Amino acid sequence: MDKKQENKKVFLEIVKQLRELIKHEGIQPGEKLPSERVLSERLNVGRSSVREALRSLELLGLIETRHGGGTFLASIHSNQLVEILASFILQENKAVEDVHTTRRMHEKEAIRIICSNQSLRSLPVWESLFMKLEVEHEVVRDHLLRELIIASGNRLALKIWIQLAAYSATPLKKTTTEEEKTMLQILLKSLQLGYEKEALEAYDDWIRYLKKLRGKSSGN
Numbered sequence: 001m002d003k004k005q006e007n008k009k010v011f012l013e014i015v016k017q018l019r020e021l022i023k024h025e026g027i028q029p030g031e032k033l034p035s036e037r038v039l040s041e042r043l044n045v046g047r048s049s050v051r052e053a054l055r056s057l058e059l060l061g062l063i064e065t066r067h068g069g070g071t072f073l074a075s076i077h078s079n080q081l082v083e084i085l086a087s088f089i090l091q092e093n094k095a096v097e098d099v100h101t102t103r104r105m106h107e108k109e110a111i112r113i114i115c116s117n118q119s120l121r122s123l124p125v126w127e128s129l130f131m132k133l134e135v136e137h138e139v140v141r142d143h144l145l146r147e148l149i150i151a152s153g154n155r156l157a158l159k160i161w162i163q164l165a166a167y168s169a170t171p172l173k174k175t176t177t178e179e180e181k182t183m184l185q186i187l188l189k190s191l192q193l194g195y196e197k198e199a200l201e202a203y204d205d206w207i208r209y210l211k212k213l214r215g216k217s218s219g220n
Contacts, residue, residue: 014053017043022073033063033071056163103164104207107145110152111203115196120151122192130188133181138174141210144184180209 018039027033036054040047054071057063064074114120125147132139142165149161175181183206190199 014043014045014049015056018050018053018057027073029073031073032069033073035070099164103145103161106157106161106164107148108200108203110148110154110157111191111199112196113152113154114148114191115194115199118194120153121194123151125151126188126192130185130192133175133185133188137178137181138176139184140174142173176213180206183209 021027021039021042022033033039034042036047036050039050039054043050054063054065058065058071062074063071065071129139129144129147145165146161149158175184183202187199187202187206190196190202
């Protein structure tokens with residue numbers, strides 16, 4: 001197991017222990033959680049690891065940090081959907097493919113929203129990414145996808161997508177070939193022109209390409 005996968009495993013374990021501690025101690029919505037120092041000692045892990053896990057739970061809306069006041073369990077009525085998501089994605093490897101599938105659902109819906117809205121299609125970020133591909137022959141894949149979700153204007157979808165991206169088995173790095181560059185340029189141009197069908201087809205072609213790439217890198 002490489003260092004990145006090992007770190008992910010440790011991180012998931014800390015988050016699960018935190019959730020078990022909350023349940024075991026009967027901490028209710030609105031009540032304060034133990035401090036980072038106490039959690040670090042009780043879970044027998046470094047404070048930086050505890051801090052990262054707390055940040056993840058806060059992003060999901062499961063806890064909230066009050067400046068100078070500590071960390072509190074969030075009100076349950078405000079985060080039922082992300083509570084379900086958090087429970088699901090912490091099932092580790094058996095949920096990896098479903099994590100990818102759910103990511104793709106959010107990304108494709110973002111493409112549909114952008115294509116149907118003139119002001120979103122005209123955002124300068126699409127031309128900037130297109131030119132980056134043209135001139136530098138590369139773009140950070142996750143950056144492009146994140147911009148799609150941000151542009152769609154759904155803040156909850158963005159929260160969920162960020163967590164799905166964090167738990168994906170393989171991080172999406174930079175573009176690698178001329179073939180991929182062409183796919184992304186078609187996607188970006190179709191997006192700008194509002195050609196939903198073509199944009200979604202280009203996206204699907206790209207995802208199939210990335211899956212094939214992952215298969216080669218894992219020796220499949």
